[in-house]
Amino acid sequence: MMLSKGLKRKQEEEEEGKEALAVDTWWLGPGHPAVAHAPPAVASRSLFDLSVLKLHHSLQQSEPDLQHLVLVVNTLRRIQACMAPTAALPPMPSLPTAPGIADNLLASSDASLSASMASLLEDLSHIEGLSQAPQPLVDEGPPGHPTGGAPPSLGALDLLGPATGCLLVDGLEGLFEDTDTSMYDSELWAPASEGHKSSPEDGPGKEEAPELDEAELDYLMDVLVGTQALERPPGPGC
Amino acid sequence: MVLQPSERHYGDWNHRRLGPWCSPTGSPAPLSCETGCGEGSWILVCRLLVPTQVSLLSMEEDIDTRKINNSFLRDHSYATEADIISTVEFNHTGELLATGDKGGRVVIFQREQESKNQVHRRGEYNVYSTFQSHEPEFDYLKSLEIEEKINKIRWLPQQNAAYFLLSTNDKTVKLWKVSERDKRPEGYNLKDEEGRLRDPATITTLRVPVLRPMDLMVEATPRRVFANAHTYHINSISVNSDYETYMSADDLRINLWNFEITNQSFNIVDIKPANMEELTEVITAAEFHPHHCNTFVYSSSKGTIRLCDMRASALCDRHTKFFEEPEDPSNRSFFSEIISSISDVKFSHSGRYIMTRDYLTVKVWDLNMENRPIETYQVHDYLRSKLCSLYENDCIFDKFECVWNGSDSVIMTGSYNNFFRMFDRNTKRDVTLEASRENSKPRAILKPRKVCVGGKRRKDEISVDSLDFSKKILHTAWHPSENIIAVAATNNLYIFQDKVN
Numbered sequence: 215m216m217l218s219k220g221l222k223r224k225q226e227e228e229e230e231g232k233e234a235l236a237v238d239t240w241w242l243g244p245g246h247p248a249v250a251h252a253p254p255a256v257a258s259r260s261l262f263d264l265s266v267l268k269l270h271h272s273l274q275q276s277e278p279d280l281q282h283l284v285l286v287v288n289t290l291r292r293i294q295a296c297m298a299p300t301a302a303l304p305p306m307p308s309l310p311t312a313p314g315i316a317d318n319l320l321a322s323s324d325a326s327l328s329a330s331m332a333s334l335l336e337d338l339s340h341i342e343g344l345s346q347a348p349q350p351l352v353d354e355g356p357p358g359h360p361t362g363g364a365p366p367s368l369g370a371l372d373l374l375g376p377a378t379g380c381l382l383v384d385g386l387e388g389l390f391e392d393t394d395t396s397m398y399d400s401e402l403w404a405p406a407s408e409g410h411k412s413s414p415e416d417g418p419g420k421e422e423a424p425e426l427d428e429a430e431l432d433y434l435m436d437v438l439v440g441t442q443a444l445e446r447p448p449g450p451g452c
Numbered sequence: 453m454v455l456q457p458s459e460r461h462y463g464d465w466n467h468r469r470l471g472p473w474c475s476p477t478g479s480p481a482p483l484s485c486e487t488g489c490g491e492g493s494w495i496l497v498c499r500l501l502v503p504t505q506v507s508l509l510s511m512e513e514d515i516d517t518r519k520i521n522n523s524f525l526r527d528h529s530y531a532t533e534a535d536i537i538s539t540v541e542f543n544h545t546g547e548l549l550a551t552g553d554k555g556g557r558v559v560i561f562q563r564e565q566e567s568k569n570q571v572h573r574r575g576e577y578n579v580y581s582t583f584q585s586h587e588p589e590f591d592y593l594k595s596l597e598i599e600e601k602i603n604k605i606r607w608l609p610q611q612n613a614a615y616f617l618l619s620t621n622d623k624t625v626k627l628w629k630v631s632e633r634d635k636r637p638e639g640y641n642l643k644d645e646e647g648r649l650r651d652p653a654t655i656t657t658l659r660v661p662v663l664r665p666m667d668l669m670v671e672a673t674p675r676r677v678f679a680n681a682h683t684y685h686i687n688s689i690s691v692n693s694d695y696e697t698y699m700s701a702d703d704l705r706i707n708l709w710n711f712e713i714t715n716q717s718f719n720i721v722d723i724k725p726a727n728m729e730e731l732t733e734v735i736t737a738a739e740f741h742p743h744h745c746n747t748f749v750y751s752s753s754k755g756t757i758r759l760c761d762m763r764a765s766a767l768c769d770r771h772t773k774f775f776e777e778p779e780d781p782s783n784r785s786f787f788s789e790i791i792s793s794i795s796d797v798k799f800s801h802s803g804r805y806i807m808t809r810d811y812l813t814v815k816v817w818d819l820n821m822e823n824r825p826i827e828t829y830q831v832h833d834y835l836r837s838k839l840c841s842l843y844e845n846d847c848i849f850d851k852f853e854c855v856w857n858g859s860d861s862v863i864m865t866g867s868y869n870n871f872f873r874m875f876d877r878n879t880k881r882d883v884t885l886e887a888s889r890e891n892s893k894p895r896a897i898l899k900p901r902k903v904c905v906g907g908k909r910r911k912d913e914i915s916v917d918s919l920d921f922s923k924k925i926l927h928t929a930w931h932p933s934e935n936i937i938a939v940a941a942t943n944n945l946y947i948f949q950d951k952v953n
Contacts, residue, residue, distance in 0.1 A: 281793070
C-alpha cells in the first residue's frame with residue numbers, strides 16, 4: 215500500500231491551553247474540507263470516527279487482539295479527552311457507519327460500563343445530537359443476566375454477531391473477559407438500526423434481514439420448503 | 453504451589469558458561485571496513501523458501517529433506533499464506549537456524565560443513581528438518597479457533613547429540629527433540645526385514661541383531677507439551693540460564709515452567725486488573741537475563757520495561773527496576789502511546805544492557821540507569837508524519853523485532869519495503885539494506901539503500917511515498933559468533949554474510 219503525498223502537519227493550541235496534540239490531516243485528501251485550514255477539532259473528530267470503526271472491527275474478530283484493542287481504546291480516550299468539553303461541533307461529514315456504531319455502543323452498554331467510556335458515549339451522543347429512540351427489545355438470552363440500566367434500544371445486538379454481541383452487552387468490561395460462556399440468543403431476522411455497515415465477518419442473515427423484500431422472502435420460503443421436501447424420507451411407492 | 457523435584461535430571465546439563473562471543477582469534481568478531489557495518493560489506497549467501505509441497509513431502513514420505521533443498525527451495529515460488537515466516541532463531545552455536553511459519557511448521561536449516569573443495573559454500577544453510585509443530589485447534593468453551601502460527605522458537609543449549617527447541621503458538625508451548633539416525637538395527641529374530649512378525653515355529657536359529665548404516669534421517673519428536681496455562685495470547689518464551697526452567701508470557705501474565713513438568717506452572721507476573729474496565733496496559737515481550745537465573749524483564753504497551761527478581765517474591769508484580777523514558781512534549785500526538793508500545797526486548801549477550809524496539813526507534817538501556825536509555829536509534833523517522841495513515845491501515849501496530857550481534861557492538865532491526873537497518877554502537881554509523889529477490893544476486897555485495905524524505909531525490913534513493921508497506925521485515929536473527937544474519941521477508945529467508953568472513 216502506498217502513501218500519498220503528505221501535507222504539512224498542523225499544530226494548534228487548544229482553547230483551554232492544553233498541550234496540543236498534533237494531528238496530521240493530509241490523509242483525508244487534499245479536497246477534504248477538514249484539510250489544512252480546518253480546525254484541529256475536525257481532524258480529531260475524523261480520528262475519533264476512525265478509532266470507533268477500528269474498535270468495532272476489532273470486536274468483530276472471533277478473538278480480538280488484546281494489545282490492539284487496548285491501544286485503540288486508549289487512543290479513543292485521548293481523543294475524547296481533547297474533544298470534550300467543547301461546544302457542539304458543526305456537522306461534519308463523517309464515515310457513514312460511525313453513527314450506527316455509536317448507536318450500537320450506546321445500545322449495548324449496561325450499568326457496568328466504565329465511567330470513562332460512559333462519559334465518552336454521553337459526549338458522543340451530545341456531539342452528534344443522537345437520540346436514543348426506543349426500539350423493540352431483543353431477547354438478551356439467559357435470564358438473570360445483569361441488564362439493569364440498559365438503554366431501551368437493543369436492536370443492534372444481533373448486528374454484531376453472537377460472539378461480539380456478547381462482548382458489547384457487557385460494555386467494555388466484556389471486551390476483556392477471560393471466559394465468555396454466555397451465549398446470547400439473537401434473533402437472526404430482527405431489524406437492524408440505520409446506518410449499519412455489513413462486513414464479511416457478519417454471520418448469516420444479519421445484514422440481509424432489513425433488506426429482504428416480499429419477493430425474496432417468498433423465494434427463500436420456496437427453497438426451504440423444497441429442501442424439506444428433499445429431506446423428507448421417501449414414502450411408500452416412491 | 454510447590455515445585456516438585458524432578459524425577460530425573462534432564463540429561464547431564466553441561467553448565468558451561470556462555471561467555472562472550474568471540475571469533476577464533478579471541479577478539480569480538482569484527483565487521484568489515486574496520487568501522488563496523490560500513491557500506492558494501494554484506495553479501496547474500498542464499499535465499500531459502502519452504503513451499504508447502506516440500507514440507508508435506510518430507511513429512512509423509514519421511515525422506516531426507518537435505519536432498520530436497522537444492523532442487524526445490526531456491527527456485528519455486530508457489531507459496532501460500534501458511535508459508536509466511538513468523539519467527540527466526542539461530543541455535544547457540546549458529547550451526548542450526550530454525551524458522552516457524554503461519555502454518556504451524558518449523559523448518560530447521562543446517563550450516564553447510566566446511567569443505568576444501570567447495571570453500572565458497574561455507575556459510576550456506578540447507579534444510580535439515582521440517583516438521584509440523586502446531587495444528588489449528590478449536591476452543592470449545594469459547595468457540596474460538598486457536599491459530600497454529602508459530603509465534604516464537606527458542607533453542608535449548610545442546611547437551612548431547614540431539615537438539616532441543618521450544619516452539620509456541622498463541623496458547624501452547626512444545627518441546628521438540630531433533631535427532632539424527634544414521635543406523636538401523638537389522639537381523640531381528642521375531643520380525644522379518646519388512647517388520648512383519650515371523651511365525652515362531654519357523655525360527656530354527658537365533659542371531660544377534662546388528663546396527664547397519666543407513667541414509668541419514670532427521671526426526672523430530674515432541675517431548676513435552678505445555679498447555680492450558682494461558683488465557684491470552686503467548687507473545688514470548690525465554691529459556692532460563694539454569695537450563696531447567698523457562699517462562700512464557702501472554703498479554704497479561706507470565707508463567708514459569710520446569711521442563712520436566714507439563715501439568716503445572718508458576719505464575720510469576722499477573723497484571724490483569726481486578727476490574728477489567730481498568731485495563732490500559734498489556735505485556736508485549738519478556739526475556740530472562742542471560743546469566744542471572746533469577747532476573748528477567750518484561751515490556752509493556754506503554755513503553756515501559758520492568759526488571760524483576762524472582763528472589764524477592766513468588767509473584768513478581770512489584771518490579772525491582774522500572775525503565776521509562778519521559779515523553780517528548782514536542783512529539784506528542786494522539787499516537788504517542790501506540791508508537792511507544794514496545795514490540796521486542798532483548799538482553800545483550802553481556803547481560804549489561806537491554807534493547808527495546810518501539811515503532812520508530814530502537815533504544816539501548818543500561819540496567820543501571822532507569823530514567824532514560826543510553827542510546828536511541830531512529831529506524832524510520834520519516835514515518836512520523838505519516839502516523840495517521842499508518843494508524844488507518846493498522847501498520848502502526850506492526851511488531852518489529854530487534855537483535856544484537858555476537859559482540860553486542862551492532863544492533864539490527866527491520867523496516868518496510870523489505871528494508872532492514874543496522875546500527876553500529878561504537879562508530880554510530882548505520883546502514884539500510886534491502887532483502888529482495890530483485891536486488892540480490894548470490895555473492896553480490898548488498899547496496900545500501902536510502903530513503904528520500906523530501907526535496908530532490910537522488911537517482912538511487914527511494915521516496916517515502918513509494919515505500920511498500922506490505923513488505924515488512926519483522927523477524928531477523930544474528931549468528932551468535934559470526935557476521936551471518938537471517939532476514940525473513942514474507943515466505944523468503946535471506947542469509948547474508950559479511951564479506952570479510
